Amino acid sequence: MTWDKSPWIEGGLRITRAAIAEVERDAIAGYEAEQEACGYIAGPDSDPLLCDRAVPIENLAKLLHKRDPVVYFRSPRTFFAFHERTLEAALREGLGMNSPVKILYHSHLDVGAYLSGTDQAVLSRGQAARSEGGTGTLGPGPAWPLAFLVSSVKRGVSAPHVDDHKLFIWRAGAFEQSTFELV
Numbered sequence: 001m002t003w004d005k006s007p008w009i010e011g012g013l014r015i016t017r018a019a020i021a022e023v024e025r026d027a028i029a030g031y032e033a034e035q036e037a038c039g040y041i042a043g044p045d046s047d048p049l050l051c052d053r054a055v056p057i058e059n060l061a062k063l064l065h066k067r068d069p070v071v072y073f074r075s076p077r078t079f080f081a082f083h084e085r086t087l088e089a090a091l092r093e094g095l096g097m098n099s100p101v102k103i104l105y106h107s108h109l110d111v112g113a114y115l116s117g118t119d120q121a122v123l124s125r126g127q128a129a130r131s132e133g134g135t136g137t138l139g140p141g142p143a144w145p146l147a148f149l150v151s152s153v154k155r156g157v158s159a160p161h162v163d164d165h166k167l168f169i170w171r172a173g174a175f176e177q178s179t180f181e182l183v
Contacts, residue, residue, distance in 0.1 A: 006145035007048040008102040011169045011178025013147060015041065015051045015103075020182060022054035023151055024162040027107035031153040031160040034109075035059050035076035040087060041103040041149065042094050050183075051102050055090065057082045073132060079118060080106045084143075091144060103167070105149040113152035113166040115175050123148060124170065141170050147178065 019041050030037030039056040060083065061076035087104070094100040117136050121128040126139030152164040167180045
């Protein structure tokens, strides 16, 4: 599948309540583990704007931060990383099963649903900041023909809860917020 044949990269997606419920379960579990959650959402090829299946992917940030806290200076609460081969395999398998991956998702803990500078740099294949407070740069664009969902998880009175979701797409050299509908 090529970028120009992937309608979901234009936004305006419809995400099923079941898929969002799975994203929220993953985001809350991540919050309780003190790390961002991440994964993907797929949907039927026959309905390009429908996303009906969320699949969590292991966040490797804790492992990377422990292994090299200088290079991976952000804590798992503020960054996510995954085996790209895992996502690439899901992209291939999804196309083969007529259920392509359409969205890459991750959560933010106690800071809102937005694409951070680090998110934008990494997702566009740019250069992330090399230190806290540093500046990253955007790259030429995402490596995969996907939209990007960020879910905000906040501490609640008795338990954490997801209070917002925002969808982003890459257009004209930058990320912009797009619409989506829960169905």
